[in-house]
Amino acid sequence: MGFKAITIKDIARALQLSPSTVSKSLHNSKEISSETRKAVHEFAAKHNYKPNSIAQNLQKGRSKCIGVIVCHVDNNFFSQVINGIESVAHNSDYHVIIAQTHDSSERELLNIQHMASGTVDGLVVSLCPATKNIEYLNELHQNGLPVVLFDRVTDNIDTHRITADNYRGAFEATMHLVQQGYQHIAHITSSNSLSNTAERLAGYKDALYEAGLPFDEELLKFCETGGKLPEEAQQKLNELLQLPDKPDAIVMGSDRLSTLILNQLRKLDIAIPGDIALTGFTNATSAEIFNPPLSTVVQPASEMGKLATEMLIQLIEDKEPATKFEKFVLPTELVIRTSSIKPKLATIQPELIKMPG
Amino acid sequence: MGFKAITIKDIARALQLSPSTVSKSLHNSKEISSETRKAVHEFAAKHNYKPNSIAQNLQKGRSKCIGVIVCHVDNNFFSQVINGIESVAHNSDYHVIIAQTHDSSERELLNIQHMASGTVDGLVVSLCPATKNIEYLNELHQNGLPVVLFDRVTDNIDTHRITADNYRGAFEATMHLVQQGYQHIAHITSSNSLSNTAERLAGYKDALYEAGLPFDEELLKFCETGGKLPEEAQQKLNELLQLPDKPDAIVMGSDRLSTLILNQLRKLDIAIPGDIALTGFTNATSAEIFNPPLSTVVQPASEMGKLATEMLIQLIEDKEPATKFEKFVLPTELVIRTSSIKPKLATIQPELIKMPG
DNA sequence: TTGTAGGCGTTATCAC
DNA sequence: GTGATAACGCCTACAA
Numbered sequence: 001m002g003f004k005a006i007t008i009k010d011i012a013r014a015l016q017l018s019p020s021t022v023s024k025s026l027h028n029s030k031e032i033s034s035e036t037r038k039a040v041h042e043f044a045a046k047h048n049y050k051p052n053s054i055a056q057n058l059q060k061g062r063s064k065c066i067g068v069i070v071c072h073v074d075n076n077f078f079s080q081v082i083n084g085i086e087s088v089a090h091n092s093d094y095h096v097i098i099a100q101t102h103d104s105s106e107r108e109l110l111n112i113q114h115m116a117s118g119t120v121d122g123l124v125v126s127l128c129p130a131t132k133n134i135e136y137l138n139e140l141h142q143n144g145l146p147v148v149l150f151d152r153v154t155d156n157i158d159t160h161r162i163t164a165d166n167y168r169g170a171f172e173a174t175m176h177l178v179q180q181g182y183q184h185i186a187h188i189t190s191s192n193s194l195s196n197t198a199e200r201l202a203g204y205k206d207a208l209y210e211a212g213l214p215f216d217e218e219l220l221k222f223c224e225t226g227g228k229l230p231e232e233a234q235q236k237l238n239e240l241l242q243l244p245d246k247p248d249a250i251v252m253g254s255d256r257l258s259t260l261i262l263n264q265l266r267k268l269d270i271a272i273p274g275d276i277a278l279t280g281f282t283n284a285t286s287a288e289i290f291n292p293p294l295s296t297v298v299q300p301a302s303e304m305g306k307l308a309t310e311m312l313i314q315l316i317e318d319k320e321p322a323t324k325f326e327k328f329v330l331p332t333e334l335v336i337r338t339s340s341i342k343p344k345l346a347t348i349q350p351e352l353i354k355m356p357g
Numbered sequence: 358m359g360f361k362a363i364t365i366k367d368i369a370r371a372l373q374l375s376p377s378t379v380s381k382s383l384h385n386s387k388e389i390s391s392e393t394r395k396a397v398h399e400f401a402a403k404h405n406y407k408p409n410s411i412a413q414n415l416q417k418g419r420s421k422c423i424g425v426i427v428c429h430v431d432n433n434f435f436s437q438v439i440n441g442i443e444s445v446a447h448n449s450d451y452h453v454i455i456a457q458t459h460d461s462s463e464r465e466l467l468n469i470q471h472m473a474s475g476t477v478d479g480l481v482v483s484l485c486p487a488t489k490n491i492e493y494l495n496e497l498h499q500n501g502l503p504v505v506l507f508d509r510v511t512d513n514i515d516t517h518r519i520t521a522d523n524y525r526g527a528f529e530a531t532m533h534l535v536q537q538g539y540q541h542i543a544h545i546t547s548s549n550s551l552s553n554t555a556e557r558l559a560g561y562k563d564a565l566y567e568a569g570l571p572f573d574e575e576l577l578k579f580c581e582t583g584g585k586l587p588e589e590a591q592q593k594l595n596e597l598l599q600l601p602d603k604p605d606a607i608v609m610g611s612d613r614l615s616t617l618i619l620n621q622l623r624k625l626d627i628a629i630p631g632d633i634a635l636t637g638f639t640n641a642t643s644a645e646i647f648n649p650p651l652s653t654v655v656q657p658a659s660e661m662g663k664l665a666t667e668m669l670i671q672l673i674e675d676k677e678p679a680t681k682f683e684k685f686v687l688p689t690e691l692v693i694r695t696s697s698i699k700p701k702l703a704t705i706q707p708e709l710i711k712m713p714g
Numbered sequence: 715t716t717g718t719a720g721g722c723g724t725t726a727t728c729a730c
Numbered sequence: 731g732t733g734a735t736a737a738c739g740c741c742t743a744c745a746a
Contacts, residue, residue, distance in 0.1 A: 007722095019734095024731095051474060051724070054722090057411050079430050114452075289648055290646050292648065377719095390715060
């Protein structure tokens with residue numbers, strides 16, 4: 001192939017001018033006579049001239065491009081975050097370039113290094129669960145590459161962090177179940193190496209504590225693959241169901257697991273919330289039409305993306321390197337639907353209970 | 358700010374060599390003595406040298422970057438497509454840069470023009486419904502910018518087109534409802550200016566024809582905003598429900614509308630499939646846990662993204678400009694669940710019917 | 715084996 | 731008012 005766009009030089013040649021005169025004309029420099037300027041603009045418009053942004057970037061030493069690192073894009077939460085990122089970036093005339101890690105630390109490393117090599121002016125990153133050593137990222141950051149972490153963050157890099165209030169989200173979900181009268185509340189969650197998993201777990205534990213309920217290790221299940229392997233989630237659920245003292249409710253700690261477990265419970269013909277009540281931790285927009293409608297902790301995904309991008313652009317465009325970084329914690333929302341409401345009358349089929357609202 | 362990465366010049370200076378010697382060493386040119394080569398590699402590794410890709414791109418006249426234009430990323434179908442695009446691109450060492458049009462033709466124009474100005478080597482595009490004049494895209498394409506269209510395509514640009522078999526998908530969904538015994542089947546779909554809307558409509562009509570059922574104009578509803586405005590969909594549904602001869606089934610023609618209408622039917626306490634049967638046209642992975650489990654036409658989203666990207670990269674890397682373009686139509690899959698199954702016994706609550714499988 | 719020079723497209727500086 | 735020059739970082743003839 002070879003897509004050849006028209007350049008300043010072409011215009012210069014055609015109009016018998018020097019490239020610099022053309023450049024200045026295009027930038028409406030008042031050094032240039034209005035006739036020349038007009039001629040240049042007309043010619044440029046006629047031949048649909050567009051400045052080559054690669055050359056501009058090289059010259060300016062920046063790319064007007066933001067890199068986004070996430071595990072997957074086909075996931076409610078992340079695609080909503082990306083939506084937020086894109087909207088803010090677009091308003092500030094930045095491009096968004098996306099790479100998926102597929103939860104592999106190697107791909108994470110590769111993607112970040114590639115992006116850092118001049119491709120982007122800064123990074124918005126949600127870390128892999130598997131990633132142990134993020135020294136390379138830290139080093140890039142220390143060397144001046146603006147980085148903002150979100151969702152899956154770490155304390156090992158001193159930069160802005162944007163997270164949902166995972167603690168509060170899990171706390172409220174658990175407390176809600178307690179208030180509904182559930183006593184034996186399990187927690188199925190993601191890999192315990194994730195920052196947000198730990199926060200959600202703490203919220204769950206503290207709610208139990210505050211309610212005077214014991215924390216039972218057996219009611220806590222980590223899914224290392226976070227739902228990538230459905231069998232893992234199924235097995236953890238089975239372990240819970242085989243306990244002599246089965247749970248009467250489950251607080252989910254991850255997006256993908258929420259739908260997975262709901263599906264599995266239904267396949268096992270376990271009534272929700274009759275046999276087991278459930279709260280999800282998902283941004284699925286269709287939770288309302290699940291069977292049963294799923295109570296869920298919703299993260300302010302789009303806002304997280306927006307804020308992360310605003311902070312990043314600020315870092316990029318600030319003259320002096322930032323030294324003070326902030327930790328933003330955005331409120332989650334507990335949306336209560338049928339799946340977590342205690343049935344008042346045992347004879348009514350749970351599925352037939354009217355939805356609130 | 359100012360993130361300064363190490364350059365070839367830095368290495369040259371440090372090692373008392375010329376930049377070209379360093380460059381050749383890094384490329385393992387055998388012109389260079391192995392000692393020098395080794396020294397350069399060591400120094401580069403130690404200081405974490407990465408070639409500046411902007412400079413490389415300028416020099417090579419390409420960007421190793423693919424532009425993707427879609428209306429929204431927070432949408433099952435498109436995020437699955439992007440997943441496919443990203444996987445193929447990554448394997449061929451291309452970046453993916455994404456822009457959303459939000460169904461605005463102006464943003465579409467802006468994004469495409471920006472991307473075409475050296476930022477990307479080629480485009481994967483799903484067009485806006487609103488877009489009337491795509492001459493500018495056609496011109497870019499004529500000038501040699503590789504473009505592959507998918508999902509929402511047009512005949513006005515002679516290039517590769519990747520679509521799902523929209524006709525067959527709608528045909529099968531309609532025929533399935535007919536076979537279940539439904540006689541009065543409505544069709545709620547997107548803007549009729551979309552290519553895939555027309556194809557789905559044709560499939561719906563042909564199935565009716567083949568089944569010997571009349572096509573009733575009143576049972577056909579277009580939602581111009583395609584579900585962006587829920588009120589529009591609600592109103593169209595209401596119009597159907599107020600007909601003297603109400604439909605007993607609805608074939609949905611769009612992703613977002615599928616969940617919207619399902620939700621609305623439930624809010625109106627209309628039993629599915631008891632009062633009205635429903636087939637969706639959605640890639641929602643959670644359709645299985647909807648209430649009721651939603652029968653749906655599923656598009657091979659990821660495959661579409663993969664194929665589009667393979668074709669695009671081929672166009673980009675081919676020496677001579679392509680002249681012969683293909684129209685790929687990938688098969689859809691009709692997944693049958695409760696929402697479209699004719700209840701055998703009128704006394705059984707439709708929600709309690711066992712799912713198949 | 716190494717170094718020099720020119721160019722990719724743009725822009726900023728300085729000279730005319 | 732216009733043009734020449736150098737630079738951004740890299741690559742690659744070609745020269746030494």
